[in-house]
Amino acid sequence: MGLIIRSSAIHAAGCYTTTAIRKGTRVAEYTGPRLSKQEADSCYEQLPITYLFGLGDGSIVIDGHCMAMFINHSCNPNCETSEVDGRVWITAIRNIAADEEITYDYCLYDGGDDEAVCNCGARKCRGTMYSREEVKRRKALAKKALKKVVGKKRGKRKAGRSAKTPGARSN
Numbered sequence: 816m817g818l819i820i821r822s823s824a825i826h827a828a829g830c831y832t833t834t835a836i837r838k839g840t841r842v843a844e845y846t847g848p849r850l851s852k853q854e855a856d857s858c859y860e861q862l863p864i865t866y867l868f869g870l871g872d873g874s875i876v877i878d879g880h881c882m883a884m885f886i887n888h889s890c891n892p893n894c895e896t897s898e899v900d901g902r903v904w905i906t907a908i909r910n911i912a913a914d915e916e917i918t919y920d921y922c923l924y925d926g927g928d929d930e931a932v933c934n935c936g937a938r939k940c941r942g943t944m945y946s947r948e949e950v951k952r953r954k955a956l957a958k959k960a961l962k963k964v965v966g967k968k969r970g971k972r973k974a975g976r977s978a979k980t981p982g983a984r985s986n
């Protein structure tokens with residue numbers, strides 16, 4: 816098995832296999848220094864692109880320094896990640912042909928204002944690299960924020976009307 820990095824239609828660079836890979840094969844390990852979430856946040860707050868991989872409950876992240884950090888997200892990926900004893904493996908979930916780009920679903924979370932737009936080109940692309948759960952959470956948050964704004968506006972209008980109405984009635 817040989818992995819190479821070259822330009823990708825999904826994002827600047829991607830990871831490709833030079834040989835066919837069988838379903839179930841460990842393609843790469845996501846390696847790099849382990850940081851606490853706080854350390855990672857303070858290091859990378861200002862950077863638009865990070866290569867952080869959350870372990871377990873997300874309190875520890877791997878600061879990617881490896882071949883695997885070039886693997887792009889796809890909504891219809893050929894690999895998945897799994898955590899085994901604190902190590903993260905990228906494993907083929909189907910047979911992959913030589914020259915195919917290696918991808919997995921990033922299932923992003925905790926992205927702040929970043930929309931994390933997806934350009935994977937899959938037929939069922941969900942348009943973002945966030946996990947389905949995170950997309951739901953964000954939609955709920957946006958709805959809440961919208962309700963607050965609408966609620967405030969309505970409140971103001973009501974107050975205006977009720978101030979005028981008594982005056983009109985008394986005439």
Ligand SMILES: [Zn+2]
Binds near residue numbers: 891936939940941
């Ligand atoms: Zn996509």
